[in-house]
Amino acid sequence: xxxxxxxxxxxxxxxxxxxxxxxxxxxxxxxxxxxxxxxxxxxxxxxxxxxxxxxxxxxxxxxxxxxxxxxxxxxxxxxxxxxxxxxxxxxxxxxxxxxxxxxxxxxxxxxxxxxxxxxxxxxxxxxxxxxxxxxxxxxxxxxxxxxxxxxxxxxxxxxxxxxxxxxxxxxxxxxxxxxxxxxxxxxxxxxxxxxxxxxxxxxxxxxxxxxxxxxxxxxxxxxxxxxxxxxxxxxxxxxxxxxxxxxxxxxxxxxxxxxxxxxxxxxxxxxxxxxxxxxxxxxxxxxxxxxxxxxxxxxxxxxxxxxxxxxxxxxxxxxxxxxxxxxxxxxxxxxxxxxxxxxxxxxxxxxxxxxxxxxxxxxxxxxxxxxxxxxx
Ligand SMILES: C[S@@+](CC[C@H](N)C(=O)[O-])C[C@H]1O[C@@H](n2cnc3c(N)ncnc32)[C@H](O)[C@@H]1O
Numbered sequence: 001x002x003x004x005x006x007x008x009x010x011x012x013x014x015x016x017x018x019x020x021x022x023x024x025x026x027x028x029x030x031x032x033x034x035x036x037x038x039x040x041x042x043x044x045x046x047x048x049x050x051x052x053x054x055x056x057x058x059x060x061x062x063x064x065x066x067x068x069x070x071x072x073x074x075x076x077x078x079x080x081x082x083x084x085x086x087x088x089x090x091x092x093x094x095x096x097x098x099x100x101x102x103x104x105x106x107x108x109x110x111x112x113x114x115x116x117x118x119x120x121x122x123x124x125x126x127x128x129x130x131x132x133x134x135x136x137x138x139x140x141x142x143x144x145x146x147x148x149x150x151x152x153x154x155x156x157x158x159x160x161x162x163x164x165x166x167x168x169x170x171x172x173x174x175x176x177x178x179x180x181x182x183x184x185x186x187x188x189x190x191x192x193x194x195x196x197x198x199x200x201x202x203x204x205x206x207x208x209x210x211x212x213x214x215x216x217x218x219x220x221x222x223x224x225x226x227x228x229x230x231x232x233x234x235x236x237x238x239x240x241x242x243x244x245x246x247x248x249x250x251x252x253x254x255x256x257x258x259x260x261x262x263x264x265x266x267x268x269x270x271x272x273x274x275x276x277x278x279x280x281x282x283x284x285x286x287x288x289x290x291x292x293x294x295x296x297x298x299x300x301x302x303x304x305x306x307x308x309x310x311x312x313x314x315x316x317x318x319x320x321x322x323x324x325x326x327x328x329x330x331x332x333x334x335x336x337x338x339x340x341x342x343x344x345x346x347x348x349x350x351x352x353x354x355x356x357x358x359x360x361x362x363x364x365x366x367x368x369x370x371x372x373x374x375x376x
Contacts, residue, residue, distance in 0.1 A: 038185045039102060042083050048182070049081060050107055051098040060103055060111055071096070105155065105183070109148045112179045113347040115172055115336055118148035119217055119241060120291045122271045128156045130296060131213050131239040135161060140206060140231065141215045142166040142198035142224070146348075147176025149217060149241075154180065154188050162190050164205065166198040171341030178348025187365040199227040206231045214238040219247070222254035229260045232299040239296045248293045259306045261297040268293050 043049055043063055051059045051069065061069050067078040074094030081090065081100055088100050103111070106121040119127070127149065133139060133156040144150055144167035153163050167173045173193050181187055194201050198216070202224075211231045216224060221240040228238050238261070242248050248266055255264045268291075273284040300306055 042085055043081050043100070043102075045082055048103055048108075049100050050103040051076070051100055053099075054097055058107075058111075060107075105151060108179075108183050109151065112146065112148070112182070113175060113344045114146035114148075115175050115341045115344045116145040118146050119152075120288065121152075122269055123241060123291055123294065124149055124152035126269050126294055127215060127239055127241065128152055130294065131215060131237045133157060133213055133215075137161045137212045138164075138210065139213045139215060140164045140166065140198075140202055140211050141217075142202075143168060143172065143218050144176040144193060145172055145217065146344075147179040149215065150176055150180055150191070151183055153215065154184070154191055157190055159189050162192070163188075164202075165191070165193045166201050167193060167195060168197050169341070170195055171338060171345050174345035175341065175348045178345065178350075182348070186361075187369055189365075189369055192369060199224045202227050202231055209233050212236050215240075217241040221247070221251050225254050225258055229258065229299065234299055234301040236299045237296060238299070239294060241292045241294055243292045245293070248295060251295055255295075255297050256306075260300055260302075261306060262300060263307060264295050264297040266293055266295040 038044075038047065045063050045065055047063050048060055049063055051061060059069065059071075061067075061078070063078050063082055065079060065082065068075045069078065069092075071092070073096050074092040076090060076092040076098060081088070084090070084100065086100070086102055090098050090100060092098065109118060109121055109124075127133070133153060135156070135158040137157050138161065139153055139157055141150060141153060141163060142165065144165045147165075150163060150165050157163055165176070167176065173195055177193065180191065194205055198218070208230050210233065212233060213236060214228045214232055216228075216238070217240070218224075221242065232238060240251055242251060252264045252266065255261045270287070270289065272287045275282050275284050
C-alpha cells in the first residue's frame with residue numbers, strides 16, 4: 001500500500017449537471033463505457049475539466065450550464081468553457097488566467113475521493129507492464145481500496161477483457177465504484193466487483209486454471225497463495241504490491257515453499273522529477289522516496305517441480321515477533337472508520353459524471369455486466 005501526496009484542492013459551484021445534458025461524443029450521443037469518445041473534441045456539459053492557474057495551482061470542476069468557478073479573485077463561467085477547445089486559456093472576471101485541460105488518469109487518481117492509500121501512478125505503470133496485462137486478458141485483483149489500480153487495469157484489459165475485483169469492505173467497494181464510473185463515464189463493461197475475502201470468493205467465482213493474471217494489493221498476500229495457485233493458468237503471472245520488507249520477505253518465502261511457482265522477483269521504482277529553468281536544470285529537491293515493493297512470479301504447469309535456490313536463506317521461519325511486524329498498525333496502516341468510509345463513498349458517488357449516462361441507464365448497464373451480458 002502506498003502513500004500519496006495530498007489531493008489538489010477543488011472548488012466549484014454548483015456541482016450538479018441538469019438531467020438530459022449528456023457528456024457524450026461530439027455529436028451529442030452518450031460516450032462508450034470506456035470513455036474514449038468523451039476524451040476528445042470540445043468540452044461538453046457534465047465533463048470534468050482541470051483548471052491550472054499561472055502559479056500551477058490546480059482545480060477540477062464539473063462543467064454545468066449556468067455554473068461558475070469561484071475563487072477569492074473573481075469567477076469564471078462554465079458556459080465560457082462548454083464548447084471550447086481543450087487547451088484553451090481563459091480569463092476570469094478579475095483577469096486571472098486559467099489553462100483548461102481534461103484531467104489525465106494520473107491527475108484523476110491523485111485527486112479522487114479515497115478511503116485507503118492508493119497505488120501511485122508510477123507503480124500502476126510498472127504493474128501493467130511487468131505483469132503483462134494485455135487487451136482481452138482475464139485478470140483478478142484484490143483489494144480494491146479506492147479503485148486507483150482498478151482504473152489502470154481496466155484501461156489495460158480494455159472492453160474485451162475482464163477485471164474481477166475482490167474487496168472485503170463494502171464501503172471501499174462503493175468508493176471504488178464511484179471513482180471508476182466517474183473516469184469511464186459510466187459502468188465499465190469489463191469490470192465486476194465481488195465483496196468478501198479474495199482467498200474464499202475467488203475459488204467460488206473463478207474456474208481452476210482460468211485466470212491469466214492475479215494482482216494483489218493487501219496486507220497479507222501470502223494468505224491468498226493457495227487460491228492464486230488454484231485459479232491461475234499455467235504460465236500466468238501473479239504480482240503483489242507490498243509496503244514493507246517484512247511483507248516482501250514473507251511473500252517470497254511462501255512462494256518458494258509452495259513449489260507451484262517460478263522463483264519470485266522483486267523490485268521497487270523511484271521516480272525523481274526534474275526542475276527545468278534556463279540553465280538551472282537539476283533534480284527536484286523533494287520526491288516521494290518510498291511507495292511500495294513489487295514481487296512477481298509465474299504459475300508452473302501442474303506436476304512441474306520448481307527450481308530450488310542453490311543457497312537457501314539461513315532463516316525462513318517466522319517467529320511471533322516477526323508475525324507481529326505485519327499487523328496493520330505495525331506497517332503504519334491507519335484504521336479507517338466505517339463512518340469516514342461511508343462519507344468518502346458518498347463523495348465518490350456524487351462525483352460520477354451524471355451527465356454521461358442517465359442513472360437508470362447506468363444501473364441497467366451494471367445489471368447487464370453483473371449478469372454476464374454484453375453492453376453496447
Ligand atoms: C491499500 S488498499 C488497496 C488500494 C487499491 N489497490 C487502490 O489502488 O486504490 C487494500 C485493500 O485490500 C482490502 N483487503 C485486504 N485483505 C483482503 C482480502 N483478503 N480480500 C479482499 N480484500 C482485502 C482492504 O479492505 C483494502 O481495501
